[in-house]
Amino acid sequence: MTHNKSFEYARKKRAPLNSVVMFKKEIIWKYTQSEINWPELANLYRVAPLGEKNPKDLKLAFSNSRYKCFLYQSGSLVGAGRTLADGVDCSYICDIAILPEHQGTGLGMKILLKLVELSEGHKKIILYSAPGKEDFYKKAGFKIMNTAMAIFTDSQNAIELGIIKT
Numbered sequence: 424m425t426h427n428k429s430f431e432y433a434r435k436k437r438a439p440l441n442s443v444v445m446f447k448k449e450i451i452w453k454y455t456q457s458e459i460n461w462p463e464l465a466n467l468y469r470v471a472p473l474g475e476k477n478p479k480d481l482k483l484a485f486s487n488s489r490y491k492c493f494l495y496q497s498g499s500l501v502g503a504g505r506t507l508a509d510g511v512d513c514s515y516i517c518d519i520a521i522l523p524e525h526q527g528t529g530l531g532m533k534i535l536l537k538l539v540e541l542s543e544g545h546k547k548i549i550l551y552s553a554p555g556k557e558d559f560y561k562k563a564g565f566k567i568m569n570t571a572m573a574i575f576t577d578s579q580n581a582i583e584l585g586i587i588k589t
């Protein structure tokens with residue numbers, strides 16, 4: 424299975440090689456978690472904001488995730504994302520976040536497209552958007568699911584956040 428809309432977006436957005444790009448500070452990509460500072464990742468999610476996630480839980484969640492991306496600039500973590508995937512049928516993308524001062528510079532989309540690329544071969548790639556951010560995912564080819572359902576431990580909170588309906 425190819426994810427054509429995502430690849431088309433990536434092709435269109437590929438920046439031309441010019442002086443502005445050459446003088447930008449380099450972004451380093453990491454795909455393994457051996458050097459991850461978990462409190463630094465928790466801080467990224469806190470300030471993004473994507474909620475309070477404690478470092479121990481993050482280590483467990485990322486350890487159980489098939490694909491993961493961490494973006495660094497000048498030694499500091501500026502973005503992250505992960506994917507739970509079974510290797511053949513379904514890949515679930517979650518926890519994409521970018522430091523506020525780097526938001527709007529294309530990094531979030533780069534992480535999303537990389538996780539889609541890493542998920543190549545799965546019959547479906549799923550995610551749920553934070554309310555109001557659906558258009559970000561639509562740009563990469565994601566479509567609204569008619570029958571998606573979920574059980575949240577704190578369903579009241581999920582209702583208040585606009586993630587599920589009663």
Ligand SMILES: CC(C)(COP(=O)(O)OP(=O)(O)OC[C@H]1O[C@@H](n2cnc3c(N)ncnc32)[C@H](O)[C@@H]1OP(=O)(O)O)[C@@H](O)C(=O)NCCC(=O)NCCS
Nearest residue numbers: 471519520521526527528529530531532552553556558559
């Ligand atoms: C949402 C988030 C990951 C987007 O990353 P980003 O680096 O700021 O976004 P990008 O610069 O890569 O944007 C890529 C494209 O998506 C669009 N976009 C970005 N955020 C958007 C949003 N909230 N709603 C609609 N479109 C959005 C951009 O305008 C851009 O469009 P263009 O290619 O036509 O210019 C980032 O803003 C973030 O970390 N937010 C807080 C945490 C969060 O909400 N994570 C997502 C949980 S579902």
